[in-house]
Amino acid sequence: MLEVVILGTGNVASHLFKAFSEKENIDVIQVYNHNKESLKSFSNLTNTTTNIQQLKKADFYFIAIKDDVIAEIAQQLNKYKGIILHTSGAVGINRLKHTANYGIFYPLQSFSRNTTIDFTEIPICIEANSAENLEKIKTLALTISKDVREVNSEQRKALHVAAVFINNFSNHLYAIGAEICNEHAVDFSILKPLISETASKIQTLSPYEAQTGPALRNDHKTIETHLAILSNKHKNLYREITQSIQDLHGKEL
Structure with a gap:
């Protein structure tokens, strides 16, 4: 069982939560957001927290938060051994360099909260700081999409x-x-x-x-x-x- 923590409650975070929650081999064990109100829709489905220092140990941490705070959030996750991922199309992988294991998990799609999306058809662009981590990210991505591609930050x-x-x-x-x-x-x-x-x-x-x-x-x-x-x-x-x-x-x- 792969354990996932999602940081963020916006459109991308919500669709990732739904896609992962539908898979038997993936458990979204926690959702984080600094705003307690935004966590209400997740509180009956999994553990939630507004304290980033109280994140659970997991295999993957998804930073699905606005681009300009990705680096700041990542720096606060440097104590975790799980793979730290961000989901942005415009932010380079080097913003995560203060963590031990990190990479990119970018679903190339437009997300609206109340729109139903078939994740199996969405291309997921991945990148990692090591070949081992890339393989782990690829395995995770293939559980929800049949189109997973290795794409570097400039691409x-x-x-x-x-x-x-x-x-x-x-x-x-x-x-x-x-x-x-x-x-x-x-x-x-x-x-x-x-x-x-x-x-x-x-x-x-x-x-x-x-x-x-x-x-x-x-x-x-x-x-x-x-x-x-x-x-x-x-x-x-x-x-x-x-x-x-x-x-x-x-x-x-």
Whole structure:
């Protein structure tokens, strides 16, 4: 039985807790957070604590807390022999160097607390300070995911930036699209099949090959029509993305 302590109660921590708790060979023996209120949803499921000096002995300690306090939290765990892991995409492994055994366990996915996620489909990027620890982390990761990859800190940071573009930025564009629809009394839901088709295409085509639209066609009339419809706050963004598409595909406005 592998014993796990989770530090944090946010979205990533909550989904990890659920994924591990469903496995017979893993026991989440404790959840830590400095805020007692945030521990309420875990208190009937496992031991909880607000005192980081009272963590139980475990095989793995997951730091699933905001990036800017990872190093500070890790320094307080240097007395433990278990493997100290953080779950951030943007923080290097060296932030854990004050501990004896450490590594990375980065699930490459967007987590919302009330969304059901199949963890078996989530890529987990792992890294460690030794070959032995890497093997232990891999064994743990494979209990909840069928896609586990060794990725170093620089590669993981690049993946995180790429993920921001394809997830966070694209969602912001959905929000702008919804705003445009609302301004013109159109139901945004009419665009949902298009969103699904766009996401589906890159399962068989590269994003470069899947590109369509007036920017790719160098369709000046349509571009000018769109700019005329848009409010001033969206015109510059439209122009910049149009130019970016044309730069990538060797077109000229």
